[in-house]
Amino acid sequence: KNEVEQSPQNLTAQEGEFITINCSYSVGISALHWLQQHPGGGIVSLFMLSSGKKKHGRLIATINIQEKHSSLHITASHPRDSAVYICAVTNYGGSQGNLIFGKGTKLSVKP
Amino acid sequence: AAGVIQSPRHLIKEKRETATLKCYPIPRHDTVYWYQQGPGQDPQFLISFYEKMQSDKGSIPDRFSAQQFSDYHSELNMSSLELGDSALYFCASSQGGTSVVTQYFGPGTRLTVL
DSSP states (O other): OOSEEEEOSEEEEETTOOEEEEEEEOSOEEEEEEEEEOTTOOEEEEEEESSEEEEETTEEEEEETTTTEEEEEESSOOGGGOEEEEEEEEETTSOTTOEEEOOOEEEEEEO | OOOOEEEOSEEEEOTTOOEEEEEEOOTTOOEEEEEEEOTTOOOEEEEEEETTEEEEEOSOOTTEEEEEOTTSOEEEEEOSOOGGGOEEEEEEEEOOSSSOOOOEEOOOEEEEEO
16 A cells, blocks of 8 residues: 555546545655646645645645645646646655655646 | 756666766755656655765665765766666755755656667
């Protein structure tokens, strides 16, 4: 079983829809990261969370430490949001920076 | 704002050759991480450096070595290349001192081994 599980694996949405991507993890963590990877490979860090909720533009990330679960929400989705969204965690007590990655959710937003 | 720079962006090598990938962190960042992402795979952590010392080691093959220099840039040296080394190699940087930091990723170097 992977230490970081994401769902769904693939997601197709119409422009304007509200999107939720889920991440569950089975290890103790010191932080959870949401990353965005566009075709061609570049990775962008969207959020780093250790508790609560963060918002940046149309993106919202939440984390429930007790339930070991995080969600990434995209409001008013747009075709330019099409990308792979990756959840990654920093293992609690682990050495600095050793991110454990989920397998990603491939999002496609249709106009 | 300055970002993480990786060079080269693309590299093609033959089996058994060597390759050197370079990573230039964001100014004032003292920590560098290397990740490998095979085709259709999630990224895997290879190795990290903090203040020019190795801070953590992941699934880095013995054929690979890396170091961080006095100007904080890092180089990943890969020898006796194998077909399975074909991957996207990401470097990330951060300001160190804690594990709860945001890592900033470079654009990656796509290595193809023929």
